[in-house]
Amino acid sequence: AQSVTQLGSHVSVSEGALVLLRCNYSSSVPPYLFWYVQYPNQGLQLLLKYTSAATLVKGINGFEAEFKKSETSFHLTKPSAHMSDAAEYFCAVITNDYKLSFGAGTTVTVRA
Amino acid sequence: DTGVSQNPRHKITKRGQNVTFRCDPISEHNRLYWYRQTLGQGPEFLTYFQNEAQLEKSRLLSDRFSAERPKGSFSTLEIQRTEQGDSAMYLCASSPLAVYTEAFFGQGTRLTVV
Numbered sequence: 351a352q353s354v355t356q357l358g359s360h361v362s363v364s365e366g367a368l369v370l371l372r373c374n375y376s377s378s379v380p381p382y383l384f385w386y387v388q389y390p391n392q393g394l395q396l397l398l399k400y401t402s403a404a405t406l407v408k409g410i411n412g413f414e415a416e417f418k419k420s421e422t423s424f425h426l427t428k429p430s431a432h433m434s435d436a437a438e439y440f441c442a443v444i445t446n447d448y449k450l451s452f453g454a455g456t457t458v459t460v461r462a
Numbered sequence: 463d464t465g466v467s468q469n470p471r472h473k474i475t476k477r478g479q480n481v482t483f484r485c486d487p488i489s490e491h492n493r494l495y496w497y498r499q500t501l502g503q504g505p506e507f508l509t510y511f512q513n514e515a516q517l518e519k520s521r522l523l524s525d526r527f528s529a530e531r532p533k534g535s536f537s538t539l540e541i542q543r544t545e546q547g548d549s550a551m552y553l554c555a556s557s558p559l560a561v562y563t564e565a566f567f568g569q570g571t572r573l574t575v576v
Binding site: 359384391394399401444446448453455 | 466468493495502503504505506507510518553555557561562564565566567568569570572
């Protein structure tokens with residue numbers, strides 16, 4: 351069964367610094383991977399998705415992620431953090447062709 | 463595009479009461495999902511509809527939980543005899559029929575059982 355593991359439940363960065371959120375996947379078949387963001391008391395919003403077309407995926411709000419098969423990773427990055435990036439981020443993989451399986455999430459705080 | 467709509471946004475209920483939540487998916491989406499999210503955790507899959515057919519239910523969905531999607535449009539999730547452990551955010555999502563496509567989420571219903 352496909353699954354994802356997010357390394358680090360909390361990440362704190364300074365405004366303007368690099369944001370790096372780690373996600374590793376486990377899958378016996380080529381995975382379809384997603385990053386979602388959740389602001390307090392809100393639903394989840396798609397940041398970006400990997401569907402095997404390109405290993406470097408660009409998303410909204412300046413985020414991007416790179417699929418590395420050799421490392422079974424799909425880490426999310428943003429070169430320069432903004433205060434508005436403070437949120438919870440979830441990595442997810444599709445299982446059974448339609449069902450999303452989520453990691454435990456990483457909370458990002460941004461220091462002024 | 464009105465997105466996925468969930469009502470109510472917040473619900474406080476006493477233990478033992480029944481509650482019902484409603485989800486209106488994006489109109490052209492055939493697939494509808496319910497997830498549950500507790501504090502500090504990622505969403506956990508509860509159940510899945512394709513049109514009006516409920517095709518999968520998680521073991522998390524005890525017999526106190528029931529979901530329907532009459533006519534393949536809106537969906538309801540009912541919890542009978544609520545327990546404090548049912549306190550969580552209940553998220554609804556929808557997606558087109560295409561495989562491996564992302565789901566679009568509503569803003570959720572936060573349930574507090576006191």
